[in-house]
Structure formats: structure tokens, C-alpha cells
Amino acid sequence: MLPFSQFDRDGRLRHLITLDGLTSDQVRELLDRAQAFLRPTGETPARSRALDGVTVANIFTEPSTRTRSSFELAARRLGADVLNLEIQLSSRVKGETVLDTIYTLQSMAVDVFIVRDAEPGVGQFVAEHVHDHVSVLSAGEAHLSHPTQGLLDALTILQYKGGFRDLVVAVVGDVRHSRVARSAYQVFSALEVGELRLVAPDALMPDAGEMPGTKRFDSIEAGIAHADVVMMLRIQKERMADAAIPDPHDYHARWGLTKARLKLARPEAIVMHPGPMNREIEIASDVADGPHSVIRQQVTNGVAVRMAVLETVISNRRRRQDA
């Protein structure tokens, strides 16, 4: 078997499991497509018939998440039929029944699988086994990958900063356990962000070899100084103990993004967060809702990016089928 590739034999995107290995051009083409799907607030969202006759299965482990809704709306606004399934695929890996579930849905003419799973490898495993005409999109894989999140983060920065090369971007918080940070690292590497900083307590910093080319900071004050972009990460309570931080209050005191700290960044810095936020823990409410925050724009961009990815893999499939 060939090593797994997200690209078809013509080098066009077929699956999106990771941003690792995408070129700057490939990323920029997706961002351009996504940008074209944006409309001013209050206007009817962009719609097309690009996914007419296409069936998308949203396989999630929880009944209602923001990411599930974002993918569902993206697919429907392109004209697809969407099947929402609450299945924990990884619990089925034993006995290969994960594949039986996928083969069953594929036999019902599901064309795109959107997969979120807490275990690593499920998305790729599925992608390696489906028919040629079927695509698999990750909606979050363990601590490893959340590619559409990385794309929406890049699109947001592009909108507010116009480019990437001269920027200082600080990723702050539990970088170690964050798929958001890993996908950000990958997309920012492709786009050659000027300076990428990892800002975290030692215990929440990735292993030494990971994410080469970044600068590491163990204080938020130093880490966000003169930054153009401050990306806050969600902290799980159970991770605080790893960093010997007794409670959320203490985490906020030491690592929370407050108005005072934000003054250390560039005056026109933007503040990002993948959501859902722990207000008054990793981020102060007046920062989350303040003039530097672009957090809601990230959500809007999320739908656009997912539309772009869906449209891309389906149009690439049609090219394969026409060839």
C-alpha cells in the first residue's frame, strides 16, 4: 500500500485530515474560496448548488457542538443532504466495526464523512478504506489535528492583518494538549508567519523536539510582548494540576489574558480563541468582548472555510470522474 496521502493522483485535495504538508498555495486557494463565501452581517449567507445530490455524514460523539453545526450549515448551504450521526467511532475500532459503520454509510451513497474523534488515527484509517469517490474531513482528532480550525484562524488573520510574513503570533495556554495549536502551527508554517511563539507553563509546553522554528516563553507577559496576534487556548481544569496551578482563579492570575496584559502586545493586536471560552479563566470577559477580539469573526469564517473545503473536495472528485 502506498503511504497515505490526502491528495488524489493528480495532486488535488481529496481528504482533509491534517494541515501538515499543505503548501502555501494550497492553503491560500482554500482561503480565497472561503473569503468568497462571506457576506456582510445580516445579509443572506452565500449559497450554491455545488453539493446538489451529495450526501454528507456528520459523525460526532456529542449531540450538539459548534463544530457540528458549522459543518452542517456549510454543507446545507451548498445544497448537500446532511446525515447527523452520534457515533463514537474509536470505541468501535475493535473488531474493525468502525469500518463496517463506514462501509454501511458508504453503501447508502454517503460522499463525504466528517469525523470527530477523541482517539488518534480514526480519520486517516477511514480515509484509507473508502471508495475513490469518497472524501473524509477531520472535525477534530484527539490532541493532534483540527484542520478547518487552522484554516479559519489563518483566514481571520489574513482579514485583519493582510498577510503573515511580518507578524508575531503568540499561541498561549495549554499548547501541549491542543489540536488547535498543532493545526495553527502547521498552517502558519506553510504561510511562513514571521515569528510564532508558544507561550505556556513548562508542563503544558510540547516536547522539546515538537514544532521546530517556534520561540518558547514561560510567562505570558514576555510571550505576548509586541505580538500582532494573541491566540488563546482553552484550558481544561484537569490540566491545571499538571502545571501545579491549584485552581482556575490562580490560572487566571498567572496565565489569563487581561486588559492590562494585552497592553503589552501591539496596539492594533487581535485576540483569538477557538471557543468555547472559559471566561475569567484563560481570558477576561472584557478582553473577549473588547475591541481587539475577533472571536466571533472566527466563527463566521469557520462556516466559510468548511464550505470551501467541501466545495473543493467535491469539485476535485468531479474532475477525477470526468478524467
Add this chain to the structure above:
Amino acid sequence: MLPFSQFDRDGRLRHLITLDGLTSDQVRELLDRAQAFLRPTGETPARSRALDGVTVANIFTEPSTRTRSSFELAARRLGADVLNLEIQLSSRVKGETVLDTIYTLQSMAVDVFIVRDAEPGVGQFVAEHVHDHVSVLSAGEAHLSHPTQGLLDALTILQYKGGFRDLVVAVVGDVRHSRVARSAYQVFSALEVGELRLVAPDALMPDAGEMPGTKRFDSIEAGIAHADVVMMLRIQKERMADAAIPDPHDYHARWGLTKARLKLARPEAIVMHPGPMNREIEIASDVADGPHSVIRQQVTNGVAVRMAVLETVISNRRRRQDA
């Protein structure tokens, strides 16, 4: 901040959180619109493209309720995209995360939030914070309000009785804890129902100051005598104890609507119930299914009323945007 209003600056309906304060004209316009959506049994239900491109989020705390289905079908038959979300908003009020959930969905271009919640104030709280172009519709708020239920009750009475001013309407059962009764009170006040009676054991009667202008009865026999409309309410088992009623059997004996008791009402009286019914508790089965019952018509009217409200708030929004 201005005091909360359901109406936009031109006085047109934008949200529907309560029927309190609606004028007779406003109610009648909604009922007229609803009536226009009705079709004979077995015919294709009315459909339109009035909500094309509109996204409706149905936020419910239970997976499948009649009200959720009714709103979902109403929105879909008008061409909307519907997102079903099982979220308990009130449990999120802490830390303002209820607003984060709403802002997230709003950023995905959700135009209408349909909100049911067991805690008071959630609908208004959401309505006070969304964008100008977004509407919030209550699908049931604690014991306080269920405005589309009030409208469908009024529409049902209008269909069978032709008007409101000469009618005697008896609301029977646990009035104290009933949002159905409160919305009925509000709509019947706007429509100037001839005589509105509250019929309940003392312990299940609202406080003395509430619902002025009604007549109170502590026996069902006296309360429904010569009534044109008998609206039965659902009784929760745990409320019977409040009224010193030992069990459902005893509740039926003292407060259930039986065929014999119904003879005390006008010969052409109609019997209503918001559902789901406790058969042989608050209502005898032969009454529920008998010739006076209009309970199924209420359900049919529910879809029509919800279509009317959705169409109204979206057409009012378009007028604001065109102005």
C-alpha cells in the same frame, strides 16, 4: 439601555417572548396569517419560500417534543434551514456562556432562535443581546409564557366560535404553575374575551393579584357551568400534593373533565387541551376523543401559527433592512 421591547423601532413585531402587551390588532393579524396557512386534512400542507436563505436554530432541552416538531415543520415548510440543538441554556447562564452559545450561532448566520427553557428570563436575555436582524421566539418559558400556544388557542376558538366578546372561557386545573394559562390570559385579554374563569383548587390558583379581571372558582362544576370553551391544563403528579389530593384517581374524581361534567357547559362547548394529555386524570378519554374536543385542531393550528410568526418577523426584518 431602553426597556426591552419585542417590537422594532417602527413598532413591528421582532421577537415573540410574551403575548403581554400585544394589541388586539396585532394578535388578529397573526391569526389571519395563520389561518391562510391551513389546508384541508390530507391535502399538501401550505408551503412558501418566505424563509429561503433563513437559518432557524431550534434550541430545546429534550430530544423530541411536539413543540420542537411543530416549529421545525413550520420553518421547513417556509423554506428555512433548521438546526436542531439540544442545549440547556439556563444551565449556562453562569459565566455568561449562554451568550457565547448564542453569539456563536449568530456568527454562523442563524437568523431566528427558538428557545425553550425551564428558567425564566432566558428568552428576553437572548433577545436583548442579538444583532438587529436576529429574532428570538419563545417556545415555552418556565411557568410564565408560551406565546405560540396562546395564539393557537385563540385561533382555535376563533374557528369554532367566530369571535371572543360574548364567550365564557374556563381554564381548568393547575393554573398556578401553567405557562399555557398565562399566555391564554394575555391573549384573551387582548381579544377582550367576554368572561374568563380560572377554575382550580385553592393551592393551584395564582396569587390574588395576578390575572385581574378573571373570575375564580374552586369547583369544576361551578367553573364550567354554561362555559363556551373549556380549556383543560395538564396536571403534574407532584402538584397534586400541593392541593392535598392524594393520587391521580382522586384528582380525576374531583377535577377531571368527564362526560357528565361537560354537560354543565353550553351544549356546543368546545374542549381544549395543550397536550400531552394525562388521560383519565385531568380529562376522561371519551371527552378527549369526543365530539366537543378540538384538541387535534389545536395541534394543526400550532404549525400554522408558528409559520405566521416566523413569516412575520422575517418580513418585518426585511422591511427594516430595506428602510
Add this chain to the structure above:
Amino acid sequence: MLPFSQFDRDGRLRHLITLDGLTSDQVRELLDRAQAFLRPTGETPARSRALDGVTVANIFTEPSTRTRSSFELAARRLGADVLNLEIQLSSRVKGETVLDTIYTLQSMAVDVFIVRDAEPGVGQFVAEHVHDHVSVLSAGEAHLSHPTQGLLDALTILQYKGGFRDLVVAVVGDVRHSRVARSAYQVFSALEVGELRLVAPDALMPDAGEMPGTKRFDSIEAGIAHADVVMMLRIQKERMADAAIPDPHDYHARWGLTKARLKLARPEAIVMHPGPMNREIEIASDVADGPHSVIRQQVTNGVAVRMAVLETVISNRRRRQDA
């Protein structure tokens, strides 16, 4: 009241609760229609507007099953609105509230109820009470009936074998508790399958009087010898004890379909399974995925058969209404 019939007064199919009593012509017409809905793998699935304006309620007891998805896609590809409801109807039979649920949905203009229930009789009970224009389709009834499964099994055999009269079909496993086996028996009787064998341990064999005309085998080796079609059934762990089989491993050893055993069947035999499979229990993985397996085709046929049934009952309804 007349005895229950699935057919309308003109003898056309209105409900599908059981395959019992369907004629060969009726079955073949459904199979023909289903066949017309099939498309080559990777092509856009067949779609039509035959169910435009029709509302289908999918009433299931579990959030996500293959059968629910199959019916949902079938209905949507015909243009219907689909309401997914997680309700356990049988738990509501007390107090007739099953009917209240149905009447409520019917009053919202639901046209087709798709009902799966673990208790016998629910589908027919519902069918006996709905309006003339409403249809009820079983999606699995206790151990008794799974009519669309029977039809998809027949369609699969027809595709691979071209007919039924000269075939030896072996149904293997827990026949006693299987609705799949009962519907297969009924459809194969209508289609006059050459020889139908029941192959099961004594304790998992139906009572002596049931399924007349079949041949019974208490060893898999004898039962599948020279068979054209081997239909494996899913075994529940709790049923193994009934047959004094200590564990899944032992079940596989005695009753599992292995590559070695499959050699006893005809060289061109096909292997079927209704799914979900217990791999390495009733069926070896290399058989499930091997060249004789038509298991995925069964799933594909399932959508087509459900489209055929939906289209049939709705077109028959239109004929009744036009008459």
C-alpha cells in the same frame, strides 16, 4: 371493524407492516421500482420529486441506526421533509398515549410514519388508527417482521441469481428470535424459492409449526451444503446460553461461517448478512469481506427498496384522493 389490511379498498399497498400475504406480483413490482433507483457506485444517487410536500416521521428508539439513516436518505432523495423522533412508542401504549403521539404528529400533517419498536403490534395498531391518507411502514417489529429487509434481501438475490425458483437458500443462526428470518421466509414464500432451509441449534429454531415448507438442519455443514444463498443472522450473546453455547468463541467454532465451511456451498454462492455483523462470531471476517459477500450491496439495495415503498404508498394515496 374490518380485519386489518395493508391494502386500500382498491387493493393497492397503503401500509407495509409485514410481507405476509403479499403476492409474487406485488413483491416483484416493488423490486422493479427499487431496481430503477439504483445507480453505479460513485454516481449521484437517484432523486425525484415524488414526495414533494410529503412529511415523513421517522420514529426510532435509538439515536442513530443504519435503518433510520436508510429510511431518512430514501425519503429525502424523493423530496420529502423528514422529522426524526426518538420515541419509544411501546412504552406509551398504556393510557393510549401512543395514539396521542401519533395523532399529534398526524395533526401536523405527517403523511408517513416509519416505526421501529421492540414490542409486537405497534405498527399495526398505529396503522389501524391513522387517517385514510396516512401510511405506516414498519422498520422492524420485535422478532416478527422487518419487511423492507425482506425486500432488500430478495432484490439482492434477484440481482445475483436472476430468479428464485431453482435456488437453495439457507438461513443460518438464531432463526427463532429473528425478524429478518421471518420476513425472509414470507418474501421467499411469495417468490417461490426452490428450497428454503433453516439452519440453527435446536434451541434457536422456531417452534415446529412455524414456517411450513422449510427444511430444518441442526448443523451448519449440512445446512449450507450446495446452497446458492447463505443468509447469516446476527446472534445476540444472551441467546447463546439458550443453546448451551458457553461463549462467542465457541459459537464461532460451531456455527460461524468460515471460509472452509463456505466451500460446502455452491462455488458461486452468495453470502448475506443484515448487519450489524459480529465479526468472528457468526461470520469470519475474511468471508464478510470476501468475494462471495454481497453484504454491502444489501445496504445499497436497502435505500432503493425504501424509496420504492415510499413512492408506492404515496402514489397509491394520490390515486385514492383523485378517485
